[in-house]
Each structure stands twice: as C-alpha cells, then as structure tokens.
Amino acid sequence: MEGCCTIMNSRVISLSSIQVACETCSLHQLCLPLELNHSDIEELERIIRRRRPLQRGENLFQAGDPFTAIYAVRSGSLKTFTNTDDGQEQVTGFHLPSELVGLDAITTERHNCTARALETTSVCDIPFNRLQELGARIPGLQRQLLRIMSREILEDQDLMIWLGKKSAEERLASLLLRISKRFTERNFSAREFNLSMSRTDIANYLGLAVETVSRLFSRFQAEGLLSVDRKHVVIEDMDALQQMAHNESSNNSRNRA
Amino acid sequence: MEGCCTIMNSRVISLSSIQVACETCSLHQLCLPLELNHSDIEELERIIRRRRPLQRGENLFQAGDPFTAIYAVRSGSLKTFTNTDDGQEQVTGFHLPSELVGLDAITTERHNCTARALETTSVCDIPFNRLQELGARIPGLQRQLLRIMSREILEDQDLMIWLGKKSAEERLASLLLRISKRFTERNFSAREFNLSMSRTDIANYLGLAVETVSRLFSRFQAEGLLSVDRKHVVIEDMDALQQMAHNESSNNSRNRA
C-alpha cells in the first residue's frame, strides 16, 4: 500500500501508466473517471499534502474543527462518529482505502464528526480551497466532485433503508458484503479480510447491541457462512450470505404495503 | 404560494427587493446565500422552466428515468421512494416547499427513486446541464450547490442515527418537529400544520408498522402533546415533544458505550 499513489511520487510519467497507477491510488475516485491531461494531473498532484501516518486511536479531525481539506484514505482505515446529545458515541461510517472523508463538512465549514484511525492509517490531505480553484479551471473536476457527493447521498439513503427496516442478521450480512465489495474494488480478496473495527463499533454502526453482533458472528460461523477468528473473517459461503442480506423473507421485515 | 417566486416573474427589479422576494421563493436555498448581481439572477431565472402543477398521485419522475434536471418544490409536497428487491415501496423522504429534489441522481445520471406528489404540487425544473454551464461562469453558484449537497449528506447521516437507534416514540416526535421546523423556515406556523402524507407513508419512512404510528398519535394526543384530527396536527406542548424526541432516557436506546 505504501507509495501506491504514483501521481504523488513521480512527475514525468506517461498518461497510460498514470491510469494504471491510479487504479491503486487513493484518489482514483476523484481523477480516474476524468480525462485529465498530463498538466491537469500534475496540478492536482501539486495541491495534495502528505502527512505522517496516523496511529491507531489518533484523530484525523474532530467534530468542531474548522473545515480546510477533504481526505483520501491511502491505507489503513478510519471510523467517523458524532456524539449524540447524551454523550454517546455514534458511528456514522467506516472508511477504507480510496475513499474520501470529510465531504459532509462543506456546508457548515466545520467538521460535524470525528474521524479516528482504527489502525495505522495513511491519508492524503486535499485542501478544499485549492481544489476549488483547480475546479474552476478544470471543468470536469468540479462535476466529478458533485458526482461523488451525489453518490454519497445515494449510499446513505440506501443505508437508511437498511437501518430502518432490516433485521439484525440482514444488517450484519449486508455490512460484511459491502466491506467485501469495497475491498474487491481495491483488488483485494473478496472472501478474506480483516475487520479493523471492534465489535462494539460494528454494533454501534448497525444500531444493534454488541451481544447481538457477537451472537450473529457465532451463528454465521456455526451455519458455515463464515470462518471468524477475532478480527479475521473468511466468507465461506458467499451465496448464502447474499441471500441472508437480501433476505427473501424480508416480508417479515417491518411493515408491508 | 402561487407566484411567490419573484425572480421568475419579473425582470427589472432592484436587488434588495429580489432578496426579500427570495425569502419566499422555492429557490432561495440556491441563490439567497450568494452575492449574485442583477444579471446573474436574471441568468439563473432564464434557465428555470415552469410546468403545470402535479396532481395528487402524479409522478414528477420515476426511478430509472434519465436525469435531466433538479427540482425545487414551490408549493405542495412530494414523497420520494424506491422499490426494494422484493417489490416493497420504501419511502426515502418527504419534500416540502423550497426544498430541492433529485440531487441523488447526479452520479448515476438516472433517477434512483420515484418522486410522487402527495397533493397538488407545483415545482420548478432546473435543467442540470444549463445549471452547470452557469456554474462555470458564476463561481459562487457551483460552490453553493456543493454546499447544499453536503448538507443533504449531513442530514441523511443524522437520520441514519435516528432510524438505527431511536425508539418509535422518538422517531415520530422527531419527524413532527423536523416538519414543524421546515414549515417555520418558510414562515408558516410551527404549531399547526397539515400532514400531506398518509400514516402508511410515515410508518414506512420511519421504519415502523402503521399500527405503531397510529397508536403513537393516539397516545401523544392522550398525553396532551398533540391535537390530531386526521391529517391536521396541532402541537400543544412543544417542549414535551422536544423532550420526547431527544429522550433523556435514550440510554435505553439500543447499545450503550
């Protein structure tokens, strides 16, 4: 994972090699779908700031911090969470390599959640004002940013449906599949991965009790869907897991009509 | 409500009068926070298309339709919903005057949900490609669009917390307060309003059974929080309703820690 991001490391490379490199770059979401020419990519590269990796438990930003940049995860992972009125932590998302963090702060110009590293995690800073300047000159870039945000809205709405309506087993199965899918997009194994987040975080995120999540992991393993060893998960029966997620008997999920 | 949108009706007006008019215009979300000069506002005005009002039950767009425009509700209201795998309707939002609809379609260039009028409803079409052109020339406009989308992400995430974690009574109390707040922003009564959506839609949206919603309305009325007569709702005890929404004993909501 380290040094994966070619556009940040070398200056003079051919466009085709950039695009291959970008496949594994944390910014491919932003730049790959564009037809950026060499100098555009150089410009984009120039505004990006690197920083030393975050240690587990370290915050990338905290709720209330002024918004200055959006962040692309290069390696490792983060959770974002807000604090509810009564001081409880509320996990709003997990962020894996290549994903952008901090988009929700554009409106308020302050971060509304805290982003904390779940393991040693390396991110790129993309200063927002400079990205805006660049966006004014590269028309496709601004549009791409809108597109990414639109996708985020869409995904959040999907998730809302899950959280509002689905049973505990559907929620966990669905989360595992979504994580698997996100790893796949990064060319990692779809079947086997490490969950960097704790059971408590998972439970919190899914709106379940820790005990329920723990029991589900045990049950999924007993039923041969998974092999679980602490954080390490192997999906043994992808089809069955998928069936569990899109539970046919989700007639039995809350409310018909 | 009809003809409220001065920027769409008259051409030659002073900036100050525009800003007053925009207070009650369905597009104020988009243009008010900007320092648009006269000609900018005229340009924005020029791209907006009006259409005949939608009748109750009529669709503004359907899931799968190509994305061409975003829409601003001028009067009336809409619900948006998707169809889940098993054909169930899933309400993803209610849209009141001044709110924008269709932002989630930018990514896919197709609408991902259906928008249906809950009553006679009038909207403005804002063709997206023309808005983009305009955005390229008016820097603040593009940024404002990003800001609106960012806010939508934020609100959806807030909602996720509610749906994932909150009890039935907290959900309904919260919905009523949010609707009240949205009416207030439009200078309507915060205490008294008509719910244009059915109990079934509310239940669906909140991830509850219709029976539960109905029982809650009865209970809230019995407890003196509300006066309910079919669709007509009067909030009798705003404080108590607020307390119910941010339930102090939401320690008892799913999962501690």
Add this chain to the structure above:
DNA sequence: GGTTTAAATTGATTTAGCTCAACTGTTCTG
C-alpha cells in the same frame, strides 16, 4: 511475564414493537 483492563462471548430474562384480527371512518366509483 504477570497483572490490569478492555473486548468478546454466552446464557437467562424482559420488553418494544410487529403481526394478526376485527372494526370504524373516509374517499372513490359506477
């Protein structure tokens, strides 16, 4: 390397809210 602390698991019990069912009021339709 042993002790402390936190995370995860498992079991027993309770409960919020769903389901099923019966009934009432309302709004469409011929």
Add this chain to the structure above:
DNA sequence: CAGAACAGTTGAGCTAAATCAATTTAAACC
C-alpha cells in the same frame, strides 16, 4: 347514493432483539 375499496384505529398475543449478568479471551502496561 350505495357499496366497494381503502386508510386509520384499537386489541391481544408473539417474537426478535435489548438488557442484565457471568465468564472467557485477548490486548495493554508496568
């Protein structure tokens, strides 16, 4: 205007998942 179809309400019982409690396992720290 009647009757059908639908939307809403209310009651009784059931079930999925929360809570409480106890134990096991793993990580953190001196």
